[in-house]
Amino acid sequence: MINLLFTVVFTEMALILILLFRTPLRKLVIMAIDQLKQGKGPLVAKTVATTLIVVFTSVLHNALQIRKRLLDAGAVNSADEVLMVERILEASLLGFSLFLALMIDRLHCYIKELLLVRNELKR
16 A cells, blocks of 8 residues: 555646746646646545545554554564554645645646636736
């Protein structure tokens, strides 16, 4: 799951970079996001975001259980430490992925609004 999360995070980072700079790819990405926001796209996006939030809270809960087990035992178990680090990494990547998805959505809205204002000023 960690490899998939790294792929998602790096893809979202690339999309943000494409949206930030005026390149020919920017128009394609904006058109693609426009297409995704039509029809059943918003429902699917909300469903995926909700699923990621549920997985995020589950991973945090598991990390807290492992931490509680470590505190109760008194001694450090190397297997629990490895599990704890893996859960913290998963939670971090999930949270960062959700944040980047929110940034992509807001950037898209701001760019669309900016294009509309520029078109109205040209008239």
